[in-house]
Amino acid sequence: MNERRLPTNGPEALDAAETYVTKIGGDNAGKLAFNADNIAARSRQGKEQILAVSALRSSDGCYTELADAAVADFTPDGRRKPGFNTTSHLIAIAQRLREGDPDALAHAERMVGTIASFTRELVHSEVARDANIPDKDEAFRQLDGMILEHIDDAQDPRSLISRIRRWKDPLAAFKFGVDWVIHSDDEYLSVTGIGERLAQYLYLTYLRIRGVVSLPMSIEPAYQSIFRNIDRDADSSATIEYMRDLISRQIAAHLETGGVVVAGGYLPLLGSQRGYSDKTGALLASATQRTGRDVVYLVEKEFPLMSADPKRVPGAQTVRRMTHFLARELFGDNRGAKSGALHPEALDMLAQQKIPVVVMNPEQPVLENNTTLIQDFDAQPDGVEIVTSKDVPFALQIADSALVGNPVFDADMMHFFSRHGAAIQHIATSEGTVSFTFHEGEFGEPLRKALDEHLAVHYGISDPHVIQSRKDLALIYCLGNNMQRPGQAAKATTAFELAGIDIQFITQGLNEAVMTFLVRKEDADAAVQMLHSVFISVDDAEYDQAKARFYRAITALIARRKHDPRQLPHE
Structure with missing residues:
Protein backbone atom coordinates (compact mmCIF):
# COMPACT_ATOMS: atom_id res chain seq x y z
CA MET A 1 0.00 0.00 0.00
CA ASN A 2 1.35 3.40 -0.94
CA GLU A 3 2.29 5.80 1.87
CA ARG A 4 0.44 9.06 1.54
CA ARG A 5 -0.67 12.07 3.52
CA LEU A 6 -3.77 11.41 5.59
CA PRO A 7 -6.87 13.07 4.13
CA THR A 8 -8.34 15.89 6.17
CA ASN A 9 -11.92 15.78 4.86
CA GLY A 10 -14.40 13.57 3.04
CA PRO A 11 -13.66 14.62 -0.56
CA GLU A 12 -9.92 14.10 -0.03
CA ALA A 13 -10.53 10.60 1.38
CA LEU A 14 -12.79 9.68 -1.55
CA ASP A 15 -10.29 11.03 -4.06
CA ALA A 16 -7.33 9.21 -2.47
CA ALA A 17 -8.99 5.78 -2.26
CA GLU A 18 -8.65 3.18 -5.00
CA THR A 19 -11.62 1.15 -3.81
CA TYR A 20 -14.98 2.15 -2.35
CA VAL A 21 -16.76 -0.30 -0.06
CA THR A 22 -20.33 0.98 0.22
CA LYS A 23 -22.98 -0.18 2.65
CA ILE A 24 -26.38 0.23 0.93
CA GLY A 25 -29.04 -0.15 3.58
CA GLY A 26 -32.26 1.24 5.02
CA ASP A 27 -34.55 3.00 2.56
CA ASN A 28 -31.53 3.64 0.34
CA ALA A 29 -31.40 -0.06 -0.58
CA GLY A 30 -34.71 0.33 -2.38
CA LYS A 31 -33.42 3.14 -4.62
CA LEU A 32 -32.06 0.88 -7.35
CA ALA A 33 -32.24 3.46 -10.16
CA PHE A 34 -30.45 6.18 -8.22
CA ASN A 35 -27.81 3.80 -6.86
CA ALA A 36 -27.18 2.41 -10.33
CA ASP A 37 -26.53 5.97 -11.55
CA ASN A 38 -24.05 6.54 -8.71
CA ILE A 39 -22.29 3.21 -9.22
CA ALA A 40 -21.93 3.82 -12.95
CA ALA A 41 -20.55 7.34 -12.34
CA ARG A 42 -17.96 6.06 -9.85
CA SER A 43 -16.91 3.36 -12.29
CA ARG A 44 -16.34 6.04 -14.94
CA GLN A 45 -14.13 7.85 -12.41
CA GLY A 46 -11.95 4.74 -12.24
CA LYS A 47 -13.00 3.68 -8.75
CA GLU A 48 -13.21 0.00 -7.88
CA GLN A 49 -16.40 -0.77 -5.99
CA ILE A 50 -17.71 -3.34 -3.54
CA LEU A 51 -21.32 -3.11 -2.43
CA ALA A 52 -22.79 -4.61 0.75
CA VAL A 53 -26.55 -4.58 0.13
CA SER A 54 -29.14 -4.97 2.88
CA ALA A 55 -32.65 -6.34 2.44
CA LEU A 56 -35.01 -4.00 0.60
CA ARG A 57 -37.30 -1.86 2.72
CA SER A 58 -39.22 1.38 2.36
CA SER A 59 -40.84 3.91 4.67
CA ASP A 60 -43.10 5.09 1.83
CA GLY A 61 -46.70 4.95 2.98
CA CYS A 62 -47.82 3.46 -0.32
CA TYR A 63 -46.44 0.09 0.87
CA THR A 64 -48.02 0.12 4.34
CA GLU A 65 -51.09 -1.90 3.33
CA LEU A 66 -48.86 -4.71 2.05
CA ALA A 67 -47.25 -5.20 5.47
CA ASP A 68 -48.61 -7.99 7.66
CA ALA A 69 -50.30 -6.61 10.77
CA ALA A 70 -48.38 -9.08 12.95
CA VAL A 71 -45.03 -7.49 12.12
CA ALA A 72 -45.97 -3.83 11.92
CA ASP A 73 -43.54 -1.42 13.56
CA PHE A 74 -44.90 1.28 15.86
CA THR A 75 -43.65 4.65 17.07
CA PRO A 76 -43.20 5.25 20.83
CA ASP A 77 -46.61 6.98 20.93
CA GLY A 78 -48.35 3.94 19.41
CA ARG A 79 -48.71 5.03 15.79
CA ARG A 80 -48.04 2.48 13.07
CA LYS A 81 -44.89 3.25 11.08
CA PRO A 82 -45.49 3.56 7.35
CA GLY A 83 -43.82 1.34 4.77
CA PHE A 84 -42.58 -2.25 4.59
CA ASN A 85 -39.66 -4.06 6.25
CA THR A 86 -38.58 -7.30 4.53
CA THR A 87 -36.38 -8.52 7.38
CA SER A 88 -39.17 -8.16 9.95
CA HIS A 89 -41.41 -10.35 7.78
CA LEU A 90 -38.69 -12.99 7.36
CA ILE A 91 -38.16 -13.17 11.12
CA ALA A 92 -41.92 -13.58 11.60
CA ILE A 93 -41.92 -16.39 9.01
CA ALA A 94 -39.17 -18.22 10.93
CA GLN A 95 -41.16 -17.83 14.14
CA ARG A 96 -44.23 -19.38 12.48
CA LEU A 97 -42.10 -22.28 11.21
CA ARG A 98 -40.94 -22.79 14.76
CA GLU A 99 -44.58 -22.98 15.92
CA GLY A 100 -45.18 -25.56 13.21
CA ASP A 101 -48.97 -25.95 13.39
CA PRO A 102 -51.10 -25.66 10.21
CA ASP A 103 -52.37 -22.15 11.02
CA ALA A 104 -48.83 -20.89 11.63
CA LEU A 105 -47.55 -22.42 8.39
CA ALA A 106 -50.49 -20.89 6.46
CA HIS A 107 -49.63 -17.52 7.99
CA ALA A 108 -45.99 -18.00 6.95
CA GLU A 109 -47.12 -18.65 3.36
CA ARG A 110 -49.21 -15.47 3.33
CA MET A 111 -46.22 -13.44 4.51
CA VAL A 112 -44.11 -14.92 1.70
CA GLY A 113 -46.74 -13.51 -0.65
CA THR A 114 -46.52 -10.06 0.93
CA ILE A 115 -42.72 -10.02 0.58
CA ALA A 116 -43.00 -10.97 -3.10
CA SER A 117 -45.71 -8.35 -3.73
CA PHE A 118 -43.76 -5.57 -2.01
CA THR A 119 -40.52 -6.42 -3.80
CA ARG A 120 -42.22 -6.55 -7.23
CA GLU A 121 -44.00 -3.25 -6.70
CA LEU A 122 -40.84 -1.49 -5.54
CA VAL A 123 -38.61 -2.92 -8.28
CA HIS A 124 -41.17 -2.20 -11.00
CA SER A 125 -41.47 1.42 -9.85
CA GLU A 126 -37.67 1.76 -10.02
CA VAL A 127 -37.52 0.37 -13.56
CA ALA A 128 -40.44 2.55 -14.67
CA ARG A 129 -38.68 5.76 -13.59
CA ASP A 130 -35.23 4.78 -14.92
CA ALA A 131 -34.60 6.58 -18.22
CA ASN A 132 -31.50 4.43 -18.79
CA ILE A 133 -33.57 1.24 -19.22
CA PRO A 134 -35.22 1.40 -22.65
CA ASP A 135 -36.69 -2.14 -22.65
CA LYS A 136 -38.88 -2.05 -19.55
CA ASP A 137 -40.63 -5.37 -20.24
CA GLU A 138 -37.34 -7.27 -20.48
CA ALA A 139 -36.14 -5.67 -17.25
CA PHE A 140 -39.39 -6.66 -15.52
CA ARG A 141 -38.98 -10.22 -16.78
CA GLN A 142 -35.42 -10.58 -15.49
CA LEU A 143 -36.07 -9.01 -12.10
CA ASP A 144 -39.33 -10.92 -11.60
CA GLY A 145 -37.35 -14.06 -12.31
CA MET A 146 -35.00 -13.27 -9.41
CA ILE A 147 -37.95 -12.74 -7.06
CA LEU A 148 -39.55 -16.00 -8.16
CA GLU A 149 -36.33 -17.96 -7.75
CA HIS A 150 -35.71 -16.75 -4.21
CA ILE A 151 -39.20 -16.22 -2.84
CA ASP A 152 -42.42 -17.53 -4.38
CA ASP A 153 -41.80 -20.01 -7.22
CA ALA A 154 -43.62 -23.11 -6.02
CA GLN A 155 -41.86 -25.16 -8.74
CA ASP A 156 -38.36 -24.22 -7.59
CA PRO A 157 -37.36 -26.43 -4.65
CA ARG A 158 -34.94 -23.79 -3.34
CA SER A 159 -37.49 -20.95 -3.12
CA LEU A 160 -38.77 -19.88 0.27
CA ILE A 161 -42.36 -20.92 -0.48
CA SER A 162 -41.26 -24.43 -1.49
CA ARG A 163 -39.25 -24.87 1.69
CA ILE A 164 -42.26 -23.88 3.78
CA ARG A 165 -44.53 -26.32 1.97
CA ARG A 166 -42.07 -29.16 2.64
CA TRP A 167 -41.73 -28.13 6.30
CA LYS A 168 -41.98 -31.06 8.73
CA ASP A 169 -40.06 -30.36 11.93
CA PRO A 170 -40.71 -27.20 13.99
CA LEU A 171 -37.58 -27.88 16.05
CA ALA A 172 -35.49 -27.48 12.89
CA ALA A 173 -36.08 -23.71 13.08
CA PHE A 174 -33.93 -22.14 15.76
CA LYS A 175 -32.76 -18.71 16.84
CA PHE A 176 -29.06 -17.94 17.18
CA GLY A 177 -28.59 -14.44 18.53
CA VAL A 178 -30.71 -12.21 16.29
CA ASP A 179 -30.48 -14.72 13.41
CA TRP A 180 -33.13 -17.30 12.56
CA VAL A 181 -31.80 -20.47 10.91
CA ILE A 182 -33.66 -23.46 9.51
CA HIS A 183 -32.28 -26.96 8.95
CA SER A 184 -34.06 -28.28 5.89
CA ASP A 185 -33.16 -30.85 3.23
CA ASP A 186 -29.94 -31.61 5.12
CA GLU A 187 -28.70 -28.04 4.81
CA TYR A 188 -28.76 -24.92 6.96
CA LEU A 189 -30.32 -21.70 5.73
CA SER A 190 -30.57 -18.33 7.43
CA VAL A 191 -34.13 -17.09 6.98
CA THR A 192 -32.94 -13.66 8.10
CA GLY A 193 -30.29 -13.68 5.38
CA ILE A 194 -32.75 -14.48 2.56
CA GLY A 195 -33.60 -10.78 2.29
CA GLU A 196 -29.93 -9.82 1.84
CA ARG A 197 -29.37 -12.56 -0.74
CA LEU A 198 -32.44 -11.49 -2.71
CA ALA A 199 -31.29 -7.85 -2.63
CA GLN A 200 -27.80 -8.91 -3.79
CA TYR A 201 -29.15 -10.69 -6.87
CA LEU A 202 -31.65 -7.95 -7.66
CA TYR A 203 -28.77 -5.45 -7.68
CA LEU A 204 -26.62 -7.76 -9.81
CA THR A 205 -29.46 -8.12 -12.32
CA TYR A 206 -30.35 -4.43 -12.29
CA LEU A 207 -26.75 -3.31 -12.84
CA ARG A 208 -26.31 -5.76 -15.72
CA ILE A 209 -29.52 -4.43 -17.30
CA ARG A 210 -27.95 -0.98 -16.99
CA GLY A 211 -24.78 -2.21 -18.70
CA VAL A 212 -22.60 -2.16 -15.57
CA VAL A 213 -20.34 -5.21 -15.29
CA SER A 214 -21.06 -6.77 -11.89
CA LEU A 215 -20.00 -9.94 -10.11
CA PRO A 216 -21.40 -11.70 -7.03
CA MET A 217 -19.32 -12.04 -3.90
CA SER A 218 -20.37 -15.27 -2.26
CA ILE A 219 -18.78 -17.75 0.12
CA GLU A 220 -21.99 -19.77 0.50
CA PRO A 221 -20.23 -23.13 -0.04
CA ALA A 222 -18.50 -22.47 3.29
CA TYR A 223 -21.76 -21.67 5.11
CA GLN A 224 -22.69 -25.26 5.94
CA SER A 225 -19.53 -26.06 7.88
CA ILE A 226 -19.82 -22.72 9.70
CA PHE A 227 -23.45 -23.35 10.66
CA ARG A 228 -22.72 -26.92 11.83
CA ASN A 229 -20.09 -25.66 14.26
CA ILE A 230 -21.51 -22.26 15.09
CA ASP A 231 -22.81 -23.13 18.55
CA ARG A 232 -19.59 -24.92 19.45
CA ASP A 233 -17.29 -22.02 18.61
CA ALA A 234 -16.62 -20.28 21.92
CA ASP A 235 -14.06 -18.10 20.13
CA SER A 236 -15.53 -16.71 16.92
CA SER A 237 -12.32 -14.95 15.83
CA ALA A 238 -11.01 -18.01 13.94
CA THR A 239 -14.26 -18.31 11.95
CA ILE A 240 -14.25 -14.60 11.13
CA GLU A 241 -10.62 -14.81 10.02
CA TYR A 242 -11.50 -17.81 7.84
CA MET A 243 -14.31 -15.84 6.16
CA ARG A 244 -12.07 -12.78 5.76
CA ASP A 245 -9.48 -14.88 3.93
CA LEU A 246 -12.06 -16.44 1.59
CA ILE A 247 -13.56 -13.05 0.83
CA SER A 248 -10.18 -11.41 0.27
CA ARG A 249 -9.15 -13.96 -2.35
CA GLN A 250 -12.49 -13.75 -4.15
CA ILE A 251 -12.49 -9.93 -4.15
CA ALA A 252 -8.94 -9.81 -5.52
CA ALA A 253 -9.96 -12.05 -8.43
CA HIS A 254 -13.19 -10.17 -9.13
CA LEU A 255 -11.67 -6.69 -9.06
CA GLU A 256 -9.06 -7.71 -11.62
CA THR A 257 -11.92 -8.06 -14.14
CA GLY A 258 -12.93 -4.42 -13.65
CA GLY A 259 -16.43 -5.30 -12.48
CA VAL A 260 -18.42 -4.05 -9.49
CA VAL A 261 -18.51 -6.65 -6.73
CA VAL A 262 -21.95 -7.07 -5.14
CA ALA A 263 -22.34 -8.81 -1.78
CA GLY A 264 -25.34 -9.35 0.44
CA GLY A 265 -25.25 -7.73 3.87
CA TYR A 266 -25.33 -11.11 5.63
CA LEU A 267 -22.61 -13.53 6.70
CA PRO A 268 -23.04 -16.45 9.12
CA LEU A 269 -21.91 -15.80 12.69
CA LEU A 270 -21.94 -12.03 12.09
CA GLY A 271 -25.61 -12.51 11.19
CA SER A 272 -26.32 -13.60 14.75
CA GLN A 273 -25.22 -10.21 16.09
CA ARG A 274 -26.93 -6.84 16.19
CA GLY A 275 -25.71 -4.59 13.41
CA TYR A 276 -24.77 -7.59 11.28
CA SER A 277 -25.06 -5.80 7.93
CA ASP A 278 -22.71 -3.03 9.14
CA LYS A 279 -20.26 -5.67 10.41
CA THR A 280 -20.46 -7.54 7.11
CA GLY A 281 -19.60 -4.32 5.28
CA ALA A 282 -16.69 -3.69 7.66
CA LEU A 283 -15.38 -7.23 7.11
CA LEU A 284 -15.59 -6.70 3.34
CA ALA A 285 -13.58 -3.48 3.71
CA SER A 286 -10.97 -5.24 5.84
CA ALA A 287 -10.74 -8.13 3.37
CA THR A 288 -10.35 -5.66 0.49
CA GLN A 289 -7.58 -3.80 2.29
CA ARG A 290 -5.78 -7.12 2.66
CA THR A 291 -5.43 -7.24 -1.15
CA GLY A 292 -3.15 -4.18 -0.91
CA ARG A 293 -5.68 -1.56 -1.95
CA ASP A 294 -6.37 1.85 -0.42
CA VAL A 295 -9.95 1.50 0.81
CA VAL A 296 -12.59 3.94 2.01
CA TYR A 297 -15.84 2.80 3.63
CA LEU A 298 -18.92 4.75 2.57
CA VAL A 299 -21.96 5.12 4.80
CA GLU A 300 -24.77 6.66 2.78
CA LYS A 301 -27.38 8.47 4.85
CA GLU A 302 -29.85 11.32 4.50
CA PHE A 303 -27.36 13.64 6.23
CA PRO A 304 -23.66 13.56 7.09
CA LEU A 305 -22.93 13.72 10.82
CA MET A 306 -24.33 17.00 12.10
CA SER A 307 -23.95 19.21 15.17
CA ALA A 308 -27.55 18.23 16.03
CA ASP A 309 -30.48 16.50 14.37
CA PRO A 310 -31.30 18.93 11.53
CA LYS A 311 -34.95 17.87 11.70
CA ARG A 312 -35.14 19.08 15.31
CA VAL A 313 -32.62 21.92 15.43
CA PRO A 314 -32.58 24.66 12.77
CA GLY A 315 -29.06 25.73 11.90
CA ALA A 316 -27.43 22.35 12.55
CA GLN A 317 -24.00 22.23 10.89
CA THR A 318 -21.94 19.46 9.33
CA VAL A 319 -19.21 17.99 11.53
CA ARG A 320 -16.57 17.62 8.85
CA ARG A 321 -14.05 15.49 10.73
CA MET A 322 -14.33 13.09 13.62
CA THR A 323 -12.05 10.69 15.48
CA HIS A 324 -13.02 7.06 15.89
CA PHE A 325 -13.28 7.65 19.64
CA LEU A 326 -15.82 10.44 19.22
CA ALA A 327 -17.75 8.40 16.66
CA ARG A 328 -17.86 5.48 19.12
CA GLU A 329 -19.36 7.77 21.77
CA LEU A 330 -21.89 9.08 19.25
CA PHE A 331 -22.91 5.71 17.75
CA GLY A 332 -22.74 3.56 20.90
CA ASP A 333 -26.08 1.97 21.77
CA ASN A 334 -25.23 1.15 25.40
CA ARG A 335 -23.61 4.15 27.09
CA GLY A 336 -23.27 6.14 23.88
CA ASN A 361 -25.84 11.81 1.37
CA PRO A 362 -25.17 10.37 -2.11
CA GLU A 363 -27.80 12.70 -3.56
CA GLN A 364 -25.74 15.77 -2.60
CA PRO A 365 -22.54 17.05 -4.30
CA VAL A 366 -19.34 15.62 -2.84
CA LEU A 367 -18.19 18.71 -0.98
CA GLU A 368 -16.43 19.15 2.35
CA ASN A 369 -19.59 20.60 3.89
CA ASN A 370 -21.69 17.61 2.74
CA THR A 371 -19.47 14.85 4.14
CA THR A 372 -18.07 13.67 7.45
CA LEU A 373 -14.69 11.92 7.56
CA ILE A 374 -14.15 9.51 10.45
CA GLN A 375 -10.45 8.90 10.92
CA ASP A 376 -8.04 9.33 13.82
CA PHE A 377 -6.14 12.61 13.81
CA ASP A 378 -4.55 14.97 16.32
CA ALA A 379 -7.63 16.94 17.32
CA GLN A 380 -7.02 20.41 18.71
CA PRO A 381 -9.13 21.69 21.64
CA ASP A 382 -12.33 22.92 20.04
CA GLY A 383 -14.99 22.45 22.69
CA VAL A 384 -18.44 20.97 22.14
CA GLU A 385 -19.23 20.18 18.50
CA ILE A 386 -22.33 17.97 18.77
CA VAL A 387 -25.45 18.09 20.94
CA THR A 388 -27.94 15.22 20.96
CA SER A 389 -30.21 13.28 23.28
CA LYS A 390 -31.70 9.87 23.89
CA ASP A 391 -34.54 8.64 26.06
CA VAL A 392 -33.81 6.91 29.36
CA PRO A 393 -36.50 4.51 30.61
CA PHE A 394 -35.79 5.07 34.30
CA ALA A 395 -33.24 6.00 36.95
CA LEU A 396 -32.79 4.78 40.52
CA GLN A 397 -31.17 6.06 43.68
CA ILE A 398 -30.29 3.77 46.60
CA ALA A 399 -29.63 5.74 49.77
CA ASP A 400 -27.79 3.86 52.51
CA SER A 401 -24.35 4.98 53.60
CA ALA A 402 -23.38 1.44 54.63
CA LEU A 403 -23.62 0.29 50.99
CA VAL A 404 -21.94 3.14 49.17
CA GLY A 405 -18.29 2.46 48.40
CA ASN A 406 -18.72 -1.25 49.09
CA PRO A 407 -17.15 -2.95 46.02
CA VAL A 408 -19.16 -6.11 46.65
CA PHE A 409 -22.38 -4.10 46.57
CA ASP A 410 -21.45 -2.29 43.34
CA ALA A 411 -20.62 -5.55 41.53
CA ASP A 412 -23.69 -7.24 43.00
CA MET A 413 -25.99 -4.50 41.65
CA MET A 414 -24.49 -4.85 38.17
CA HIS A 415 -25.24 -8.59 38.18
CA PHE A 416 -28.69 -8.13 39.75
CA PHE A 417 -29.93 -5.65 37.16
CA SER A 418 -28.40 -7.63 34.29
CA ARG A 419 -30.29 -10.75 35.41
CA HIS A 420 -33.53 -8.76 35.38
CA GLY A 421 -33.05 -7.27 31.92
CA ALA A 422 -32.21 -3.75 33.09
CA ALA A 423 -28.96 -2.52 31.55
CA ILE A 424 -27.09 0.09 33.62
CA GLN A 425 -25.84 3.09 31.67
CA HIS A 426 -24.28 5.43 34.24
CA ILE A 427 -23.42 5.24 37.94
CA ALA A 428 -22.84 8.18 40.27
CA THR A 429 -22.06 8.05 43.98
CA SER A 430 -22.05 10.40 46.95
CA GLU A 431 -21.28 9.84 50.60
CA GLY A 432 -24.70 8.32 51.22
CA THR A 433 -26.22 7.42 47.83
CA VAL A 434 -25.56 5.56 44.63
CA SER A 435 -27.55 6.48 41.51
CA PHE A 436 -28.05 4.48 38.31
CA THR A 437 -29.44 5.35 34.90
CA PHE A 438 -30.56 2.58 32.55
CA HIS A 439 -30.71 2.32 28.79
CA GLU A 440 -32.91 -0.80 28.73
CA GLY A 441 -35.59 -2.23 30.97
CA GLU A 442 -38.56 -1.01 32.98
CA PHE A 443 -38.86 -0.36 36.71
CA GLY A 444 -42.24 -1.98 37.13
CA GLU A 445 -43.67 -3.78 40.13
CA PRO A 446 -41.83 -7.11 39.47
CA LEU A 447 -38.40 -5.44 39.42
CA ARG A 448 -39.24 -3.26 42.43
CA LYS A 449 -40.32 -6.32 44.42
CA ALA A 450 -37.23 -8.30 43.40
CA LEU A 451 -34.92 -5.41 44.36
CA ASP A 452 -36.65 -4.99 47.74
CA GLU A 453 -36.25 -8.71 48.46
CA HIS A 454 -32.62 -8.72 47.31
CA LEU A 455 -31.64 -5.80 49.57
CA ALA A 456 -33.50 -7.35 52.51
CA VAL A 457 -32.01 -10.83 52.14
CA HIS A 458 -28.43 -9.87 51.33
CA TYR A 459 -28.00 -6.57 53.17
CA GLY A 460 -30.71 -6.53 55.84
CA ILE A 461 -32.34 -3.41 54.40
CA SER A 462 -36.12 -3.23 54.55
CA ASP A 463 -36.80 0.51 54.59
CA PRO A 464 -38.95 1.29 51.51
CA HIS A 465 -37.54 4.82 51.36
CA VAL A 466 -34.05 3.51 50.56
CA ILE A 467 -35.01 3.20 46.89
CA GLN A 468 -36.15 6.20 44.87
CA SER A 469 -37.06 5.91 41.20
CA ARG A 470 -37.75 8.30 38.36
CA LYS A 471 -38.99 7.63 34.84
CA ASP A 472 -39.64 9.51 31.60
CA LEU A 473 -36.12 10.91 31.47
CA ALA A 474 -33.60 11.82 28.78
CA LEU A 475 -29.84 12.03 28.59
CA ILE A 476 -28.42 15.08 26.86
CA TYR A 477 -25.02 14.53 25.24
CA CYS A 478 -22.45 17.26 24.56
CA LEU A 479 -19.63 15.79 22.47
CA GLY A 480 -16.45 16.98 20.78
CA ASN A 481 -13.24 15.64 19.29
CA ASN A 482 -11.29 17.43 22.00
CA MET A 483 -13.14 19.43 24.65
CA GLN A 484 -10.06 20.41 26.65
CA ARG A 485 -11.08 24.03 26.72
CA PRO A 486 -11.80 25.73 30.06
CA GLY A 487 -15.41 26.61 30.71
CA GLN A 488 -17.20 23.90 28.67
CA ALA A 489 -19.12 22.54 31.67
CA ALA A 490 -19.92 26.08 32.84
CA LYS A 491 -21.17 26.95 29.36
CA ALA A 492 -23.40 23.87 29.35
CA THR A 493 -24.93 24.60 32.76
CA THR A 494 -25.49 28.20 31.69
CA ALA A 495 -27.52 26.90 28.74
CA PHE A 496 -29.65 24.76 31.06
CA GLU A 497 -30.21 27.77 33.33
CA LEU A 498 -31.20 29.95 30.38
CA ALA A 499 -33.69 27.27 29.28
CA GLY A 500 -35.05 26.95 32.82
CA ILE A 501 -34.26 23.22 32.94
CA ASP A 502 -33.28 21.31 36.08
CA ILE A 503 -30.28 18.97 35.76
CA GLN A 504 -30.76 15.74 37.71
CA PHE A 505 -27.49 13.94 37.00
CA ILE A 506 -24.14 14.92 35.42
CA THR A 507 -21.24 12.76 34.19
CA GLN A 508 -17.95 13.53 32.47
CA GLY A 509 -14.96 11.21 32.14
CA LEU A 510 -11.27 11.96 31.87
CA ASN A 511 -11.49 11.57 28.07
CA GLU A 512 -12.99 15.10 27.76
CA ALA A 513 -14.92 14.05 24.68
CA VAL A 514 -18.40 13.75 26.18
CA MET A 515 -20.53 15.26 28.94
CA THR A 516 -23.98 13.93 29.79
CA PHE A 517 -26.87 15.55 31.65
CA LEU A 518 -30.00 13.78 32.87
CA VAL A 519 -33.21 15.81 32.52
CA ARG A 520 -36.93 15.21 32.27
CA LYS A 521 -37.90 13.75 28.90
CA GLU A 522 -40.29 16.64 28.25
CA ASP A 523 -37.33 19.07 28.53
CA ALA A 524 -35.02 17.25 26.10
CA ASP A 525 -35.83 19.19 22.92
CA ALA A 526 -35.55 22.58 24.64
CA ALA A 527 -32.26 21.54 26.25
CA VAL A 528 -30.74 20.41 22.95
CA GLN A 529 -31.82 23.57 21.17
CA MET A 530 -30.45 25.90 23.86
CA LEU A 531 -27.16 23.98 24.14
CA HIS A 532 -26.79 24.08 20.36
CA SER A 533 -27.42 27.82 20.36
CA VAL A 534 -24.84 28.43 23.08
CA PHE A 535 -22.12 26.10 21.75
CA ILE A 536 -22.65 26.13 17.98
CA SER A 537 -24.82 29.01 16.76
CA VAL A 538 -23.43 31.84 18.88
CA ASP A 539 -19.96 33.00 17.85
CA ASP A 540 -17.34 32.11 20.50
CA ALA A 541 -15.91 35.65 20.55
CA GLU A 542 -19.34 37.21 21.06
CA TYR A 543 -20.14 34.72 23.82
CA ASP A 544 -16.83 35.45 25.56
CA GLN A 545 -17.51 39.20 25.42
CA ALA A 546 -20.95 38.72 26.98
CA LYS A 547 -19.49 36.39 29.59
CA ALA A 548 -16.79 38.95 30.47
CA ARG A 549 -19.45 41.63 31.03
CA PHE A 550 -21.39 39.22 33.25
CA TYR A 551 -18.29 38.28 35.23
CA ARG A 552 -17.43 41.94 35.81
CA ALA A 553 -20.95 42.57 37.08
CA ILE A 554 -20.85 39.57 39.42
CA THR A 555 -17.39 40.50 40.67
CA ALA A 556 -18.57 44.04 41.42
CA LEU A 557 -21.63 42.69 43.22
CA ILE A 558 -19.46 40.43 45.39
CA ALA A 559 -17.12 43.31 46.16
CA ARG A 560 -20.02 45.53 47.24
CA ARG A 561 -21.38 42.83 49.53
CA LYS A 562 -17.93 42.28 51.03
CA HIS A 563 -17.51 45.97 51.94
CA ASP A 564 -21.08 46.85 52.89
CA PRO A 565 -22.16 45.13 56.11
CA ARG A 566 -25.78 46.00 55.37
CA GLN A 567 -25.65 43.60 52.39
CA LEU A 568 -24.54 40.67 54.53
CA PRO A 569 -27.19 38.23 55.80
CA HIS A 570 -28.06 38.62 59.50
CA GLU A 571 -26.99 35.93 61.94
Missing part, protein backbone atom coordinates in the same frame (compact mmCIF):
# COMPACT_ATOMS: atom_id res chain seq x y z
CA ALA A 337 -25.68 8.58 22.25
CA LYS A 338 -27.13 5.92 19.92
CA SER A 339 -27.06 8.14 16.85
CA GLY A 340 -27.10 5.16 14.57
CA ALA A 341 -25.02 6.00 11.46
CA LEU A 342 -22.92 2.86 11.93
CA HIS A 343 -22.93 0.03 14.47
CA PRO A 344 -20.17 0.73 17.03
CA GLU A 345 -18.62 -2.74 16.68
CA ALA A 346 -18.41 -2.30 12.91
CA LEU A 347 -16.73 1.04 13.56
CA ASP A 348 -14.22 -0.74 15.82
CA MET A 349 -13.45 -3.25 13.04
CA LEU A 350 -12.70 -0.39 10.65
CA ALA A 351 -10.69 1.56 13.22
CA GLN A 352 -8.45 -1.44 13.94
CA GLN A 353 -7.49 -1.53 10.26
CA LYS A 354 -7.22 2.29 10.03
CA ILE A 355 -9.84 2.33 7.26
CA PRO A 356 -11.33 5.83 6.81
CA VAL A 357 -15.12 6.17 6.89
CA VAL A 358 -17.05 8.80 4.96
CA VAL A 359 -20.67 9.53 5.92
CA MET A 360 -22.58 11.34 3.20
